[in-house]
Every structure is written in structure tokens, then in C-alpha cells.
Amino acid sequence: MTRDPLSLSIDGLKLGQKFWALISFLCLLAYLVISIYPFLWMISSALKDNREVLTNTSLIPKEIHWEILVDVWNRLDFWQYFLNSLMISVPIVIGTVIIYSLAGYGFSVTKFWGKEFLYVFFMGLIVVPTIVVLVPLVQELRAFGLIGRDASKFATYVGLIIPAINGGGPWAIFLFRSYFDSLPRDLRDAARIDGCTEWGVYARIYLPLAIPAIATVGITNFISSWNAYVFPSVVINNPDWYTLPLQLRFLDMQTVVQWNVRMAGSLITVLPVIIAFIFLQRYYIRGLTAAAVK
Amino acid sequence: MKQKIFYTLSLLLVLVIILSACAQAPAAPAATQAPATNEGSGEAAVELTMWTWKVNHVPGLEAVAREFEAQTGIKVAVTAVSPDDAYRTKLVTSAQSGDLPDIMSYWTGGDDYWEKAGSGVLIDITDKVDDQWKNVFIPGTFDKTSVFSQARYDTCQKDPKCLYKDVQVGHAYSVPYFGGSAYMVYASKPLMEQAGLDPDKAPATAEEWLDMMKAIKEKTGVAGLVTGVQNPDVSARWLFNPLLMTSCGQEKYDAIYGGRDTFEDPCAMRVFNFMYQLAQEDLWTADILATDIGPSEAVMGSGKAGFIIGGTYTLSGIIANGMKPDDVLAFGVPPLKDSALDHLSLGMDAFIEAGITRDSQHPEEALQFLKFLTSPEAAALFAKTVGDVPATKLDADPAKVGDAMAGLVAVLNPADAPFGKSNAEPYIDEIFNVLRPGLQAFITGETTPEELAKDVQAASEAGWPNHGGPKPAAD
């Protein structure tokens, strides 16, 4: 019986509301087209002749070149670099979620000396310029033996993963804390009275409820670490350890940039992200439902 | 009770994290030793590393490396880090962590290059390059830009911001392996024919060239001219500079860029006016300000422009984009009418250097490779594989270097090239920071030749005091 703002259900609404419903539907549709266009462009360019990519603005190729995709797939040695990328991105996501959901809980629920100051400090880190931290980071990694021509694959990846976790930290803290703040405090108080420890409240009540926040933090960090280019290119010295985006650079070793090859490579690289995204999105929607029921 | 267990466990967890973080530090030396012992056991199997940012040079360099390994047994692993800003970053971070490769490629002769040389990143190889080795290079390459010149020394000493004050005149830190010439124009013969022009006749003057562009635009509807104007360096260096050079002559060119003469001189004004006219007559391709170098070659290759400005390096690009080599007419940027020079001789510049870094474990072998890389035999192999010009003297034998290359090599005439004699480089940023966007502003219609000449001159006058006053003329 509720009549909500900008409702999309047409039944039993006045004419004006029908009008607005139509307008909002059309706007959503237009937005949908704009959202999907570059993605379609990527697919269409991967199927075009190289010259056509830059000179034919139509989405439909004059002639479909499947062989580009097949050729790129074969040359990319996909599984090796896919595994490399996975070995970096998955620990980053897991580490980020664990460490910063803990921190988010600490900042949201518990009390300790200097909490607010520490929180504001972390928030300040969001706006610290990241552009010139590469050099000192590499010096540190060197001091820890995590970089260099003699570092093992494991050490190199650790050197990639931990700074990336730290880099995503302030945002994750912020999102987790905001999310935990939105949960009713009675939940925690009741559990504490029932004899649940602080750790128990976090692990058994707050964390399961935080699936939407976990999904948001997870998706964001997965995408950014999967697509990362500059930092991995600085840290990794052995071509066998390259991630997918790094390896992609070597597909077009021609005199001229092969745009179609590049697009085919991009398509293959983002494919895992899209699959992971669809997979995570289910949890995300389920989490939303859980949060709405509370 | 339960609580105490929780706190104790948490404390333990934190301790474990701290310890594991610390444990990584001592673990590192163990990791470093493993490959070291490997090396010790197989003394003969030296493997060198070489870095570049040019992905398209990798096949050429690898071909040379395979040849080198066959002859000496020394392996060379070539790695590309691209694009160029990722490469610069990689060099900076590797210099800090001591992980530079044995051999690194770098842009020839700029401030950054000499700063790398002066900071000890590159090993001084002055004594190693004997006369016999020097002789393989095309004049105007190694001798001009790989050796630290008196002019550069003087400029640096006068400039408080210069960071390579210790480099001494005559010293060399690398050898060039890739070069060529800018200041070239390629025309599309089919379009010229369609416009009723003689497809084999290059324009003698810039004005004639402009009329040809107009004719092509009128008769065929295809825009006259394209190049990577989105990159602000392009119209300044590839078009403005050669026009200014011919219009004013080399000495006056040096005087203007050296702060001893003015950009408002009539000979410079004619160049500004010509470039303004190009914009006014709408002779550039439609999206010219959003067209970078690579895409401009695609535009030309697909027949959407009559002319493209570039250099020796442009030819392979337009051919790969679909132009037939027989359809291309190549000529140097034509001078304006009544210019000081009646034509522009194209010289040969070095573009990319290879040097041995301070972190190299095998500098002797690396030097051996540099010598091989710049030998006529290897340079021809490189040229043929990548379709570009090396800095080593080659015979223009199509069998050895490929057809297109042979044509290019034949065009170059280093002996009387005015840019070879000029000492205008290094240009100062103060001038270019105004000139580059200014030339783009001709196309957006935001400035006029008079305004721009005035602004550039003002920038020049304000800029030279920062560099210890105007640059004296070349000897």
C-alpha cells in the first residue's frame, strides 16, 4: 500500500505518475545503452580489421575476424598468466577484507584510547597523494628482500600484495565502519549480555551481516588489483611471473600498434573479472536482502 | 575467563603477524644466495639483460641477441617495459633498488639522459669506443649526441638547476643503435592523381605544398594534412622547426632559439603565418587535435589524408596501415618561398642509446654485445626485422635491409644537413611551454601569429636568465 517516490509500478497510479514512470524508465534505458556501449565497442574492435578499429566508428565490423581472438588466446598463454594474476589478486582481496573488517569493527563498536584520532588519521590517508610513493616503497621492499633479480616468485608476490592491501586500507576501513555503524547497536549489546565476547560479536554476528560491505570492498579491490599495471611492472623482474595486463603488452610486437589485438587481449583479461563480478554480485544482492530484513 | 582467552589469543595473533613480517627480512639473504651459487657453478653461461620501452624493437633486438649467442655463447634476454612512462618509472625505482639491467636503452641526448650518465647509472665507456668502433656510426649520431659536448657543458655549468655538473667534455656513456631523420613528408600518390597533380613531383616550396593540399581537398574531399598534433611536441618539432630552419638559415635559427635573436623576426613570422594559414584554410584532418602519432598513421594509411608529416620512422607505420610502398612519395619538409635555404637536407640523428649500467654483473660481456649490436651486420638485421633505421652506416642494399629501408637510407644526406650543424639543442623548456600549446591554439582559433610570436619571444627573454644568459653561437 505504499506509494514510493518515482515508483515504477504503473497500476493504479494517476496520469502524472504514469508520465514520470515512463520518463524514468526511458532515462534508465538510455543510461543502460551508454553503460554497455564501450563494452560492446571492446568486443566489436576485437573482431575488426586493425585499420577499421580507428577509422570505422560503427559497432558492426565490416567483416568479422574471429581469428584475432583465437590467435591472441593462443599467443597469450592465458592460463599461466591468469594463475599469476589470481595469485596476486585473491590474497589482496582476502587480506583487505579480513584486516579492514576487523579495523572497521574496532572503530565502529569498541572503545579505546585515541580511537577517534586514529580514525581521522586513516581517513586523512585517503587524500594523501599516491603518485610519488613508488620509489620509497621499492626501497623498503628491497630492504625486506622482497624485490630484485634475486627475489623468489613468492617473495616478489608478497612484495606486491602487502603494499596493495595497505593502499586499499583507508577506503575499506571507511566502508566497513560506515556499514557497522548502520547496524543497530542493540544487536551487539544483547549479545554481550548473553556472554558473547567482543571477538564473538564480530565473527558470529557482525561479519555475517557485513556481506554487502564485503562484496563492495572485495569487488573494488579485486578489479583494481587485477588491472594494476605500473606497480606490478616496477616490482616484477621475471617475465614468467608477469600478470595478465603486463603480458598483454607483448601481444603487439609489430611496427604498428595492433588495436584489434589489444582489444582482444583486453577482452580476454577482463573476462575473469566479469565472471567473478557476476558471481560476487549474487552474494551482494543476497547480502542486501539480509541487511534489509535485519 | 572467556574474555581473557580472547585477549590473549588476539595478542598472540598480533605477535605472530609482527614476527612474520620481521622474519621476511632475514629470509631475504638466503633467497639471494641461491641464484648466486648457480652462477658460480656455471661460470661460462653468462646471461645479460637488456631493457627497452619499444615493444616493437623487441623482435629486432632478439634477432640480434640470437646471432650474438650463436657467435659467443652469451645469452641476452631482452625485456620491454612499456609505455615510456612505465619505463622511466621502472628505471628510477630499479636505480634505487640496485636492480638495473646490464644494458639499458634510453632516449638520446636529453637532459634526463645526461643526468643518468652524470649520476653514475651509466658506466663511462669513453676509452672503450676506439676509432674503429666510432667509424661504424653515421656522422651526426655518436659523435654529436653520445659524446658530451662543450656547449652542453657550458650550458650546464651556468644553470643552477643542472644536475650533471660532473660530466666532462668528450666523455661517452652509451652508443646509439636506432636513429633516423624527422622533418619528412609522405604524400599519397593516388590522391594527388585524383586531384590532377603530378604524383611524382614533390613540391618545391611550402606554398606549392599548401596549394596541393587545397587541390586535394577541393577535388577529392579528403583533408590535406595529418600528423600526431595531439602530442604538442609534434607540430613544434616536426613542422615549425624545419620551416624555421630553412626560412631563417641555420645561424639565425640558432640565434633565435639561443635567445640572441627574436621570434618576431620576419623570417620567423612567415613560419607562424604559414602554420596559421594551414589552420585557417581548414587543411588539417577533422579531428586533428585529438589525433596522436599512432592514429595519424592509421588515418593516412586508410586514405583519409593527402599528406602526413613525420620521419623515417613513419614509413613503416603507414605501410602497415594499408598503404602500398609504391603509392608513397617521400620528401623533406619544403621551405617557404624566398627562404634562406632553398631546400632542407635531411641528416641523421640518433634516437635511442644503449649503455651499460652500474648494476651490471658482466660489464665486459655487455660491452661486447654493444659492439655487436652496432656492427653493420647486426644493424642490418635489426633494420630488416623492425623496418627502422639504425645509427650504423649501412649499404642501401635491399636484400640486406629490406626495400622500404633502402629507399629511406638513400634520401638521407648527412653531410650538409643544417640540423647537424645547429647547436640550438638543448632547447629550453620556457620557450617550448609557450610554443607548443600556441601552435595548437592556431587550430582552435584562440591566437594569432602576431600574438604567439610575441608570447614566445617574451618567454624566451624571461627564460634565458634562468640558464645563465643566451647561448653563444656554434663555432
Place this chain on the structure above:
Amino acid sequence: MANSATTSRLSQTMANLLTATRPGQTVWKRLKKNSGFLFVAPAVLIFLVFGLYTIIYSFVLSFFRWKGSSIFSLFPPVCEAPGCAFWGLQNYKDFLYEDKGVAKLFWMAMENNLVVALVVPAATVLISLLIAIALNRAGRAVPLFRTIMMLPMVTSGIAVYFAWSSIYLSDGPLNAMLNAAGLGFLSAPHGWLGTANLALPALMVVMIWSSVPLAVILYMAGLQTIDQELYEAATIDGANSWHMLWYITWPLLRPVTFIILIFAINNAFQGFDLPLLMTKGGPANHTQVVGLRIFSFGFGDDLQLGIASAMGWVLFLLVFVLSLINLRLFRPATEETRE
């Protein structure tokens, strides 16, 4: 307002600590009182190891002239001449006013940046709020729509740039559509990215496009938390949709808006990949942004890491102040009401 709340809470916790130190209370109890810190400890630890040094380093570096070849390090303190020189405040002076060319470009970039930082966050909030409300009402009937809407988040960067660049070409779809709609006079015959006054707005559209999906996710999560009874009560009081949007939805979503704004403002100032890949700052510097200037000094043609650091810190100061203003405007009363 929020600041004073923070400080008052801070002083309160300090007071708590002081009272906690009176004799009779054991160390264990005091530790226990602050044991919430253990939750935060891993985050602090990882920052101390991998974050702190880099921040101090880049700050110290802003007082040096250095191109990254000779050694510059804090532990041990090394600045190897001649490739590195102590430069005092000169880096700051140079790009703020002293070096005319560099300073002019910096301020031009700053001007563009302010426009971007004003328009992009505002448009992002407006568009994503409307989409989130519409989507939220459409319910679970359109999960496909949701997935498609989030495609910009996963489309690879380089494809985004080229796709949009092709949209903006003189013979691209945008001009074609305008011409077909009889609005040819609005089209850009030299391409949108090649026209002086259209290049920056064209870039801003792409920025908004790429920041909307995440904002929609956040708004949708926020909308789920709003109690439906509020709307029912308002309906009984005779409120219309716009009243409810303005008096219920918008205020209750303020914390989410705050998040989105911080995100968007920060991106507006620090992001530079769009202009780098699509316009290179042109035409004639019309799309120069400060991030691009820093990039140029940090990794690009102008390579001088001291100036890159110094610009970075000036930018930090600016974004920090703007974030504080944002905090005052949008950080809601929820925290105080909770106490």
C-alpha cells in the same frame, strides 16, 4: 560541528583514561578497557611497515631537486650529489609563482581541476541517486539491468578511452545523432575532444560515467536501510513524491552522499588517466589537470620527483580542506544521536 563532536569525544576518552589510572585498578583492567585496539592493530601495523615511510619520504623529497638516478633515501639519509641537491622551498616556489611557464601551467590545471571537482561530484550524486531510486523501486525484477549498469566498472581502461574517443570523433556517433535530430548546430565539426571549449566537458562526461556505478551501489545499499514506515506516515500526512525525496530520502542518505562525495572529489583531483590517454592535456592545455602535471614530473617528460612531491602535497592540502568542508556539510547527525 562534527569536529567539535570528535574533539569532545576525544577529551572524554582521555578523561576516562585518566580516571582509569587511579590506584587500585590493575594494569590488566586498563589494558582490557582499551582492548578494542586489538581489532585495529593489524591495520595499524601494516600501515606502520608499508605506509609511513613512503609518506614521510615523499614529504622530505619535496624539498630536494632529484631526477631519480643518484641515491636518495631516508634510512640511511643519503642525497648523492650532483644528481640530488637540497632545494629548500624552491620546488614549491617554482610551480606556485617563480618559474613563469611551470606556474602558469599549474594554475591553468588547477582552474580546470576546480571545475572538474565541482561538476563531476555533483552530477555523480544527482544521477546515481535518481538511478538508485528508480532501480530500487523496480526491485529484483531487473537483475540483468543491474549487471549491465555495472559494466563500466569492469570494462578495461584502454577500451573505455578508445570507445569514448570514437564516440567523440567528428564523424562519430554523437555528432551523427545530433545531426539526425536536426541539432547539427550543436555538433562539433572538429571532434569533441579537439575543440577548445568542449574537450573538458566531454572528459567530465566520461568521468561521471565511470563514477556513477559505484555510487549507485552505495545509494542502493543506503536505500535498503530506510524504514518504509517513514514513507507511509508521510503519505498519510499528504506528502507527495518530491516532498518524500527531499525530506526523507535525501537527509537519510546523507552519510552515503558523504562517502560518494569524498570518493568523487578525491578522484577529481588525483585522477589523470582520462586526460592522459584521451587528450594529453590538450588541445592547447584545455584539459590540463594537476594530476597530469604531477604525472609529468613524476614519470613523464619533465621528470623531477621533487616537484612532483611538492605538487602532490599542495594537492593533498587542498583535497584535505575540501574533505573537511564536505564533512561539515554531509556528515550527518546520526553519530551524535547515537550517543
